[in-house]
Amino acid sequence: MSTTFQPLTKRSQVVSDKKMTLLERIYLPAILKGMSITLKHFLTPRKATVKYPEQERPRSAVYRGHHVLKRDEQGRERCTACGLCAVACPAEAITMVAAERRKGEENLYREEKYAAVYEINMLRCIYCGDCEDACPKEAIFLTDRIVEADYLRKPFVFGKNELVEPMEKSKRIDVSKRQTPEVLKFKEQRQYSHNR
Amino acid sequence: MQYLFYLFAAISVLSGLFVVTARNPVNSVIALIVCFLSIAGHYILLNAQFLAMVQVIVYTGAIMVLFLFVIMLLNLNNSTEPQKTLLTRIAAVVAGGVFLLTLLAATRQGVEIAAANPADASVGLVSHVGMALFKDFLLPFEVSSVLFLSAMVGALMLGKKEKVAA
Amino acid sequence: MLATFIFLVIMLLVTLGVAAYETYAERKVAAFMQDRIGPDRAGPFGLLQPIADGVKMFMKEDFIPSTANRKLYFLGPAIAMTTALLTGVVIPWGGTLTFGDATFSLQAADPGIGILYVFAMVSIGVYGIMLGGWASNNKYALYGAIRASSQMISYELAMGMSLVALIMTTGTLSMSGIVDGQLDGLWNVAVQPLGVLLFITCAFAECNRAPFDLPECETELVGGYHTEFSSMKLGFYLFAEYVNMFISSAVISTLYFGGYDIPFLDQKGMDSNLITILGTAALFVKITFFIFLFMWIRWTLPRFRYDQLMNLGWKKLIPLAILNILITGGYMVFNGNVKL
Known part of the structure; x- marks a missing residue:
């Protein structure tokens, strides 16, 4: 008894190959029953379709999509091209070329080293968020933006143009949605203090 | 009316010839279908609508479909065609000639085939x-x-x- | 003569137009039954979708396989479309219109053997599928062609048998004669309930519509007989199916559901032209219902297995049709309609 599976719904039926009765062999009752079911669906006004470009399916608050490379309060890029995100990436989607900050660029880059090239191949990316976890500088985040479709593969390799958020304060990309109380509490831990 | 008769007659004779001469058996079956259809046209000219339709339904619609069915499955072509020996050729000529003679005799001596009576x-x-x-x-x-x-x-x-x- | 020609042209255009909008209706019905919306981008409610589809079909590359038999490959879709369109000639689309002293019948031709003509056209129609399938030189197309031919022959028999009983009661093979018989009395559906069921089932099979769409059978045969067809040749095949559906709906309505008869309408004192127009409208309402029935069934029932199809045709429908003939004949003798 205990080995039998719990039925998921009450509609499941035990299959048997017993001889069908005359009424079952005529098929017509079964056909009419099926037709009544489809007619019921035909007449219900409730439709499952989401008209995508105009209408979007509600997404979870912690949806992981299109990455962003954050700037700090003064508009300097936070990324220091340490490469931890590339190492953490299970899909090996991230590549970068580091460069040293020159004199006069202090208002552009926060650290002495920065990423001259930072590319994520969005076709390889599996949106796991490991890069975000690995980042010691709170520079990379996944946002709830959707990566748009395209006809070629090339445009899916996102460079700094697509990734770094705009300088203007008003156009900054909000990543606080994903910072749930649990996440913030997790980040309180000592070993992550360098992030702040 | 008369021109239609000549048209149908020409189609049936030509397609009948093509049935025999066609190399590809499928083409020959199609020619036979055309032949049957033109014969159905003859029936309609003779005001035998029922026979015409039955001709189309039974011969073109059912029997020729089965012919085509079998020929398609057999996939006949030149390489699979059996070699005809001299003996079979002679036998074929004799049989055909005898049949032609019978037909000629029938048309010469037989009863006058009544012309269609439009009345x-x-x-x-x-x-x-x-x-x-x-x-x-x-x-x-x-x-x-x-x-x-x-x-x-x-x-x-x-x-x-x-x-x-x- | 000219009037008949104009009528034929109008009939052709209406048939093609209906067939075009059937494709739209099919997608909408399918969508609604699956709780979706269906095409809604081209025009209001997607009403221009058939035009968009047509343009797409014409713009596609017209590919011909190198090993195909070119002549027959062209002939296949042509036969399918021609026979589908030819069938509508004998259907009485309405009564007569009177302009001054000229009367004009809404039926292009009324031969005494109208039903047999429909049958003849249907039986020639199978060549379109067979030749196209064979000429493609593709195993799936050949399978589709063979299935189509055996299915059509099998179900033509049952269809003819179910009609015999109807002809016994009506006493005429003419389409207009059968409608006339229903104008004042009962519709034939009341006289031949079993016959209607058999006829509709066979009509589904003859149109190669689900659940009898084994010649196409995309899950087993890629695309069946039209696997190798592209562009407007494929369009012709698909279109012929919808034309066939329209014509068979018209035939079902005419033979069993009173044709252009409007039930429960007192026609005394009405203008005869008005009655004719209303009658044609009534016929189109009936046709619409049967087209919907075709789609309704398609999106409800799964496809038959091949042996099930043959069993149903030969072991169930044909014996039932013969039984129907016997019952009808017995009833007629018992009632004294015929003398032995």
């Missing part, structure tokens, strides 16, 4: 054909149906699976 427009209609079949020619009709029955039984016997001995 009696109803002769080819369903009720008249039915009356003829079930009153005047009842016995031949029933005998031919028995023949079909025996053919069906024979086909069943051939198609029946033999019981595997235990």
Whole structure:
């Protein structure tokens, strides 16, 4: 008894190959029953379709999509091209070329080293968020933006143009949605203090 | 009317010739279908609508479909065509010649084939054909149906699976 | 003569137009039954979708396989479309219109053997599928062609048998004669309930519509007989199916559901032209219902297996049709309609 599976719904039926009765062999009752079911669906006004470009399916608050490379309060890029995100990436989607900050660029880059090239191949990316976890500088985040479709593969390799958020304060990309109380509490831990 | 007759006659003779001369068996079957259709046209000219439609339904619609069916499955082409020996060729010529002679004799000595009588427009209609079949020619009709029955039984016997001995 | 020609042209255009909008209706019905919306981008409610589809079909590359038999490959879709369109000629689309002293019948031709003509056209129609399938030189197409031919022959028999009983009661093979018989009395559906069921089932099979769409059978045969067809040749095949559906709906309505008869309408004192127009409208309402029935069934029932199809045709429908003939004949003799 205990080995039998719990039925998921009450509609499941035990299959048997017993001889069908005359009424079952005529098929017509079964056909009419099926037709009544489809007619019921035909007449219900409730439709499952989401008209995508105009209408979007509600997404979870912690949806992981299109990455962003954050700037700090003064508009300097936070990324220091340490490469931890590339190492953490299970899909090996991230590549970068580091460069040293020159004199006069202090208002552009926060650290002495920065990423001259930072590319994520969005076709390889599996949106796991490991890069975000690995980042010691709170520079990379996944946002709830959707990566748009395209006809070629090339445009899916996102460079700094697509990734770094705009300088203007008003156009900054909000990543606080994903910072749930649990996440913030997790980040309180000592070993992550360098992030702040 | 007359031009239509000549048109149908030309089509049936030409397609009939093509049936024999065509290299590809499928083309030859299609020519035969065209031939049957033009014969149906002849029937309509003779005001025998019922016969015309039955000709189309039975011959072009059912029998030729089966022909085509078999030919498609056999995938006949030049390489699979059996070699005809001299003997078979001579036999074919003799058989064909005898048949031609019979036909000629029949047309020369036989009864004058009555021309279509347009005054009696109803002769080819369903009720008249039915009356003829079930009153005047009842016995031949029933005998031919028995023949079909025996053919069906024979086909069943051939198609029946033999019981595997235990 | 000219009037008949104009009528034929109008009939052709209406048939093609209906067939075009059937494709739209099919997608909408399918969508609604699956709780979706269906095409809604081209025009209001997607009403221009058939035009968009047509343009797409014409713009596609017309590919011909190198091993195909070119002549027959062209002939296949042509036969399918021609026979589908030819069938509508004998259907009485309405009564007669009177302009001054000229009367004009809404039926292009009324031969005494109208039903047989429909049958003849249907039986020629199978060549379109067979030749196209064979000429493609593709195993799936050949399978589709063979299935189509055996299915059509099998179900033509049952269809003819179910009609015999109807013809016994109506006493005429003419389409207009059958409608006339229903104008004042009962519709034939009341006289031949079993016959209607058999006829509709066979009509589904003859149109190669689900659940009898084994010749196409995309899950087993890629695309069946039209696997190798592209562009407007494929369009012709698909279109012929919808034309066939329209014509068979018209035939079902005419033979069993009173044709252009409007039930429960007192026609005394009404203008005869008005009655004719209303009658044609009534016929189109009936046709619409049967087209919907075709789609309804398609999106409800799964496809038959091949042996199930043959069993149903030969072991169920044909015996039932013969039984129907016997019952009808017995009833007629008992009632004294015929003398033995």
